[in-house]
Amino acid sequence: MQFIDQVDIQVQGGKGGDGLVAFRREKYVPAGGPSGGNGGRGGSVILNAVENLQTLLDFRYNHLFKAEDGQRGGPNNRTGASGRDRLIEVPCGTVVYDAETGEIIGDLIAPGQTLCVAQGGKGGLGNQHFLSNRNRAPEWALPGLPGEERSLRLELKLLAEVGIIGLPNAGKSTLIAALSAARPKIADYPFTTLVPNLGVVRKPSGDGTVFADIPGLIEGAHLGLGLGHEFLRHIERTRLLLHLVDITSTDPVADYTTIQAELQAYGRGLSDRPQVLALNKIDAIAQDAAQVEAIATQLETISSSPVFTISAVTRDGLDTLMHRIWQMLDELVPAS
Template sequence: MQFIDQAEIEVEAGKGGDGIVAFRREKYVPAGGPSGGNGGKGGSIYFRADENLQTLLDFRYNHKFKAENGGRGGPNNRTGANGKDLMIEVPCGTVVYDAQTGDLLGDLVEPGQTLLIAAGGKGGLGNQHFLSNRNRAPEYALPGLPGEVKQLRLELKLLAEVGIIGLPNAGKSTLISALSAARPKIADYPFTTLVPNLGVVRKPTGDGTVFADIPGLIEGASQGTGLGHDFLRHIERTRVLLHLIDATSDDVIRDYNTIQQELQAYGRGLAERSQVLALNKIDAVDRESVDLEVLATQLNHLSHAPVFLISGVTGAGLEPMLQEIWRILDQLNQLVEVENLG
């Protein structure tokens, strides 16, 4: 399935039906008054979050959506039929912007959550509404009002509690495949991962936590270099960042600083997010020439974050690292509960 996380579309709600001019014409009612019915309301357009959708692919080839128009009013004061509303399914995590003004219209996070995007036009009034002492036979009615038309920009931000970040070939895909049932493409060259991958990692309690493997970042990613900010947005919702660093790199500290600088440049609070650092691929390190404990201590002093020595291939060190992630998440949950009580 092709992963599409941005789309621009046009939506047009239905036009209200026209009111009509009509008069009662019955054999024993010689002075029948106006009886023109009102037009029906135009159909509105809604978005609904669907947990079974993972991409905005449906909007790549279908850019325009229109709801049904309201029906014309009828004689004998009959109101026209309302136009049918249009419900458009989108993935959970879809953010909706007005493409012309840039205004945020809504953020669909919970399954089944709905958002009114474009309201249908009101139906026009029939001539029955204009009867008065001065005008006993009004011969005019109102047309229906047009429905709202909007240009929208859709962005999909993955719903994950833990985001795995790092330079290309840091071993992110290998790690998420070791921790979960996710099976991303893995190869020995940079940018193997071209789309974010989600994996559910089970806690000891049995609850599942979603981890997101974000495609490798490089220097300048916050300005769009490489895969750039197209994928940085996917860690905006995460609560903890798992920063994976290749322990076989010739300069581990440089690699760490590169990612931190990109998080800082991108903004949106990513640099202040809780982090756990992991020196990966320790199974491939020559222990005689590289002192991993010293590297871990240096990283801890730089980041003030916990540092773990792990191997996504052998599974070494994964359990202590996960325990720390669970601890941080539990702590964040407790803070939220306290804030809600306050």
């Protein structure tokens, strides 16, 4: 399945039905008078957040969504039928922007949450409404009003409690595979992960927590380099960041500072998000405990936080790491 997290669409509310010009024509009712009914209201376009969607792929080839028009008014003062609303299902976590102004129209987070993005037009008045002492037989009615038209940009921000970040090949996919039932593509070359992967990790209590493996960031990601600029938005909703650093890298400390600089440059409060820092792939240099200790000490000094040493492959150190993550999540205020 393709992962699409940003699309542009056009939405259009239905046109209101026209009012009717009609007169009563009944036996034994002299001078029956006007009886044209009002037109029905046009349908509206409504977005509905659902849990069973994880991507905006459905909008890749379908960009225009129009609600049904209202029906014309009928004789005998009958109002025309209203147009049916157009209900569009979107994934939870979809942010809706006005494509022309960039203004946020709504943010659909909870399942079942709805947002009306294009109101239907009001139905026109029938000639019954224009009866007066000066005009006992009005021969005009009002047309229905057009529905609202808008250009929208839909942007999906994944809903995850923990975001796993780090440079390419830091072992993020291996870690999420070790912790959950997710089975992302794993290989020994950078940029193996091209789209975010979600995995549900079970707490000791049995509750599930969603982890997101964010594709590798590189220096300059906030400027559009590499893959990271496409997916930094998915970190915005996370409550906690798990920063993985490859201990076999040429310079693990520089790797750490590179990612921190990207979070700072991207803004939106990402650099202030609580983090857990872990040195991964210690199995590769298990024979050199002094080197592991030295790198961990440097990172602790720079980050002013504990550094966990783990191996996602052998699962060494994962229990201690997860205990700290559960502890921090319990201490954090739940995301709104």
